[in-house]
Amino acid sequence: MKTLRYGIIGCGMMGQEHLRNIALLPDAEVVAIFEPDAAMRAEAARHCPGARLVDSVAAVLAVAAVNCLLIASPNFLHLAQLEEIAAIRPLPVLCEKPLFTDPADAPRLAALRAAYPAPIWVAMEYRYMPPVAHLIREAEAATGGIRMLTIREHRFPFLEKVGDWNRFNARTGGTLVEKCCHFFDLMRLIAQCDPVRVMASGGQAVNHLDERYEGATPDIWDHAYVIVDFENGMRAMLELCMFAEGSRYQEEISAVGPLGKIECLVPGPGRFWPAHLGAPPVPQVIVSPREPKGPRLLEVPVDPDLLAAGDHNGSTFYQHQGFARVVAGAQAPEVSLTDGWWAVAIGMAAQESARTGQAVDLRHAVPDVTM
Structure with missing residues (x-):
């Protein structure tokens, strides 16, 4: 079994760049995907035919094999999804930027940071x-x-x-x-x-x-x-x-x-x-x-190969390499x-x-x- 078993939350344009880069990692796989848009969900399934397609964040967390998460949903959903994960099954998370979109949400982020027991890495490619x-x-x-x-x-x-x-x-x-x-x-x-x-x-x-x-x-x-x-x-x-x-x-x-x-x-x-x-x-x-x-x-x-996998000059792959070390307990999140x-x-x-x-x-x- 692969060491990193990702659950993906949001699989649009950026999420699919993450899928292509995860596929280049030697010991990682995507096992569950939540993407509500039908066209993007079909494209994600093409990239990861072995992944289970589910209909909610909670359903991703219910897949027992999942041991880490990627959030690549629209910006305004990130904080609420992190809070939902914290309430159900807090796993290591790589969360796309930005963390939040409303200045009034800063106290919610502070509360999340104080209580979340697993590492969270913010994606700054x-x-x-x-x-x-x-x-x-x-x-x-x-x-x-x-x-x-x-x-x-x-x-x-x-x-x-x-x-x-x-x-x-x-x-x-x-x-x-x-x-x-x-x-x-x-x-x-x-x-x-x-x-x-x-x-x-x-x-x-x-x-x-x-x-x-x-x-x-x-x-x-x-x-x-x-x-x-x-x-x-x-x-x-x-x-x-x-x-x-x-x-x-x-x-x-x-x-x-x-x-x-x-x-x-x-x-x-x-x-x-x-x-x-x-x-x-x-x-x-x-x-x-x-x-x-x-x-x-x-x-x-x-x-x-890294250029072909995305639009960010290979950085998404190197970011996932670091996140893999975090999930393995070898280092803290760099972001x-x-x-x-x-x-x-x-x-x-x-x-x-x-x-x-x-x-x-x-x-x-x-x-x-x-x-």
């Missing part, structure tokens, strides 16, 4: 992209201590999801939560401390303006600038544009300090790269010391509930700043979940 991981490892030596961190994402608009749930702030938490919590997690990971202040400007300029769902126009944002100040003096900036899918690289991250700069260039999903342009770009890391001057470029290719809370909190602060035109001070906004 960008940490595990090979070029990003390389930058994180080398940043201190290359920069002499990061003073400025910039993350630029120029990408395609939000894709179509089941029920169009990703078109509205109320269901997603807003773009700076739904899409950008990954980047705020990266900022905090690289800073190795917490944020103190957030300033932002953003809105909806181009995407989804001509769409209607039950008479409502989508209100999800498609561009923003966000500046985050950290306790240690590091300043970080996010530049997001979701109508720039013609870009060669989707993410560009740079870290600069007194000794120099290190940056990484990450292409978007290979399936979106125009075939007439030839092979998709290869990820790069560039180190630019101040002395002696002259950038050094390193290509960081990703295993083709905790506290990390997941901070990623959402920064995004919510950014949206509030953009809405009001005022900076948001985070120094007195930390709930018990971080204690």
Whole structure:
């Protein structure tokens, strides 16, 4: 019998990326799947013909063979599903981001953290992209201590999801939560401390303006600038544009300090790269010391099998490798509930700043979940 026996809760586009990556693990299998949409359920069954298809979270937990869980349902369901699992059969969980979508839910997350007896890992894939991981490892030596961190994402608009749930702030938490919590997690990971202040400007300029769902126009944002100040003096900036899918690289991250700069260039999903342009770009890391001057470029290719398994440059596979060690009791989750809370909190602060035109001070906004 396989060591990891997953129960899957939610198996839409991202859930199926997880299925493909779990299939690459040598000692893992999916034994139960709950996906309410008929088309997505049929696709999940095609990927995992041996899995039992069930009709609820409780039914997943009732499958005795299941010994770990993946939550990949729409954002607004995550916290309630975690609470249901806690009440029935708390198993190790890998939960997709964001953890919650309503600021009022922070006390519920604190209560979950205090009572849940098994590990919960929050899915922050960008940490595990090979070029990003390389930058994180080398940043201190290359920069002499990061003073400025910039993350630029120029990408395609939000894709179509089941029920169009990703078109509205109320269901997603807003773009700076739904899409950008990954980047705020990266900022905090690289800073190795917490944020103190957030300033932002953003809105909806181009995407989804001509769409209607039950008479409502989508209100999800498609561009923003966000500046985050950290306790240690590091300043970080996010530049997001979701109508720039013609870009060669989707993410560009740079870290600069007194000794120099290190940056990484990450292409978007290979399936979106125009075939007439030839092979998709290869990820790069560039180190630019101040002395002696002259950038050094390193290509960081990703295993083709991992590229074929998803849209996140192999990171989903590496994340599951770490989660397997957690389930085996060999390590703690690398992305905790506290990390997941901070990623959402920064995004919510950014949206509030953009809405009001005022900076948001985070120094007195930390709930018990971080204690």
